[in-house]
Amino acid sequence: MLKIETLSAKDQATYLQKKEIADFLFVHLEKYGDPHQHIMNCLDYALDQAVDKGGFTVAAREEGKIVGAVVMNKTGMSGYIPENILVYIAVDASQRGKGVGKKLMQTAIDLAKGDIALHVEPDNPARKLYEALGFTNKYLEMRLKK
Secondary structure (H helix, E strand, C coil): CEEEEEEEHHHCCCHHHHHHHHHHHHHHCHHHCCCHHHHHHHHHHHHCCCCCCCEEEEEEEECCEEEEEEEEEECCCCCCCCCEEEEEEEECHHHCCCCHHHHHHHHHHHHCCCCEEECCCCCCCHHHHHHHCCCCCCCCCCCCCC
């Protein structure tokens, strides 16, 4: 049976809780992922109690094992930049097509205060889920790497 759990700064997540989520995301983000340390940095930001940081995680568990996870960061902005950015979402390949991603996303949308932005690769199959949930492609993101 699928169980949905949330963590936020008020829960005072431990290093091991964050590492479990980061380990899952590192493996299951596959080609859309980031280095493990970047994922840990994102979790530190989301789950830190500092006033200038924040966010939350949503995890789906089956038989105690994480089968899906979301990390949302607060941006500290509003209007011109959405209040939240969905940084990571992944579902274990064995659970895809069972509605786990949709349940994670709906929970994250319900928990977020304000608008949400996310970045998705054009060829990522999750893009269809985001569009079905009401996300639109307003801008083309461009980055300068220094």
